Amino acid sequence: MATSVSVAGFHKPLYSTTFHGGWGTSICGDNSTVLIKSVPEAVRVVKPVRFLPVMKNINEGKGLFAPVVVLARNIIGKKRFNQLRGKAIALHSQVITEFCKSIGADAKQRQGLIRLAKKNGERLGFLA
Structure with missing residues (x-):
């Protein structure tokens, strides 16, 4: 018997020999489109979030000292x-x-x- 975890009333095995699509399939079974359609379109993330570049000293390595x-x-x-x-x-x-x-x-x-x-x-x- 596999060890499992319960999150907000949903039961999810900690490990499995097959991949069924992640947490969404434990809620909706193997049909993840039901979960996707249940989320309002205004809330869905279409593009991945991009992180701003790290600010760096533009004069690094330049200058007399x-x-x-x-x-x-x-x-x-x-x-x-x-x-x-x-x-x-x-x-x-x-x-x-x-x-x-x-x-x-x-x-x-x-x-x-x-x-x-x-x-x-x-x-x-x-x-x-």
Whole structure:
């Protein structure tokens, strides 16, 4: 006797020597079209869902400091490197914030300076 599992009142064997079409056939027997027709057309998925591409640094490997950054990441390890990079970015943002306070710049100008620093860091290779 095969081991089985019950889900929401439906009984499905955990393993079988033949394939009968999956969970849908346990509800409707061998005729899966009954199950398909029972789902409203507006709910049916016609095309597979596509995942968005992973965002990647477009300047990776480019910039004056990129070789040094890549070498440091390889020596100290990716996890530790990212921790140090995060601390450096946070300190730099604090310096920009203090600078903005001292000259009387508002939050919008401060955010613009932080974005500019990020762009420059990408171009120079610090974010490689």
